[in-house]
Amino acid sequence: MVGVLCDCLLLYPRRCTHGHLLQEEAVVVVNSLAEVGIDHLLEAFNDAFSDYDVPMQMDKTQLVRHMHTNGCSLDDSVGLFDEERLVGFLLVARRTTTAYDGGTGIRVAYRGQGLAHLLIDEAIKHTAKRGCTSFVLEVLDTNERAKKLYEKHGFATIRTLACHRRERPTPLREGTLKLEQQSELCLGRGECQPSWQYSEQSLKAGSYTGFAIVCNRETVGTLCLDTKRGMIAQIFIEPNQRRRGYAKEALLAAQALCESDHLSFYNVDTACLDLQGFLAAVGFHCVLTQSEMHRSLTPQARA
Structure with a gap:
């Protein structure tokens, strides 16, 4: 070889x-x-x-x-x-x-x-x-053996990431809000730092589609979604448009676009309390958590 x-x-x-x-x-x-x-x-x-x-x-x-x-x-x-x-x-x-x-x-x-x-x-x-200069990974919190292995090599847990799932709601109701597909993926800048798998670079390289969340012809936010797998990568509502039910209605509209019988929202930083609370309020439940672990590296010159 x-x-x-x-x-x-x-x-x-x-x-x-x-x-x-x-x-x-x-x-x-x-x-x-x-x-x-x-x-x-x-x-x-x-x-x-x-x-x-x-x-x-x-x-x-x-x-x-x-x-x-x-x-x-x-x-x-x-x-x-x-x-x-x-x-x-x-x-x-x-x-x-x-x-x-x-x-x-x-x-x-x-x-x-x-x-x-x-x-x-x-x-x-x-x-x-x-x-x-740094190495990052995620490991399931149930996999204590793997966590200890990485800790022996200098990795330390930086934050906890929660993975949420919600079964298809029934019935789907028609709302005033619409999702309009973007010609090019354009993400909102939220307060929560995405993990590697859901960073902008990963999403643009993957099978995700961006949607503008539109109400009465006004864009009030954005949604990034893999319609085949029902995977939500990001939902963002403009700060001045929040507390009006747009995020919940956008999820209903997203479900109608998906081939799957559920919606998933993975790697949500547990420190993002507003997002965690919203997901629980609209019927998502946490199915597992992961530890994001980092290790600092010292760059070395090639021989």
């Missing part, structure tokens, strides 16, 4: 959970994913997430979309190889001086050997050599 990570191939003995070598010559190779085909990555991804707390099985289109939306690069991403078989991965995205973990996984049969530590160590070294 060719490809260079940090200017070298790194070889590690592959050990079982009792610390003994499985085979005297057997090694795990830490390498870039630059020359890994998407089919091989997909197989490893679905194996690694087969017992995840939240269903994460993807098809090829979904995995490609996930990587494209978040800006993940196979050249920057890290893999573990047993001979030529991909057995672990850490998907990496970079924007300016910030790196993002788009997904870390180890095949089920290779767990308990400390291999995740190798992935994280090499991803940190690699992104630091590319000039990154």
Whole structure:
């Protein structure tokens, strides 16, 4: 398997959970994913997430979309190889001086050997050599083992992100408010800082559509929505138009546009109390929370 990570191939003995070598010559190779085909990555991804707390099985289109939306690069991403078989991965995205973990996984049969530590160590070294000064990721709060793993590598929780869901309301009523599709995605500037997955750059790269929220021919806000999956990325009402029921009515209108039987609103900062309260008031319930974790990096000159 060719490809260079940090200017070298790194070889590690592959050990079982009792610390003994499985085979005297057997090694795990830490390498870039630059020359890994998407089919091989997909197989490893679905194996690694087969017992995840939240269903994460993807098809090829979904995995490609996930990587494209978040800006993940196979050249920057890290893999573990047993001979030529991909057995672990850490998907990496970079924007300016910030790196993002788009997904870390180890095949089920290779767990308990400390291999995740190798992935994280090499991803940190690699992104630091590319000039990154910070590394960010999200981890489910139910996954205490993963949180402790990242903490051992210097990551600390910065904030908690809540994921909300609301089933289709019935019946849908006709309102005075309309959603008019934007020709180009244009987001409002709200008080809540979006997570990496819902940043403007991610939304413009993804399958999201922007809508102007219009009442009596006046634009009172904006809505960003993935109509196929029923995923809301942002809802924004102009400050002078708030407390008039526009946000609630916009959600009803959004539901009518969606193919799904529900609406989801993920990665909402729990410190944004107004938004959290609004979502609860209109029937959303929190299905899970995540910790957003950051680690500072010291940029390193390439050898």
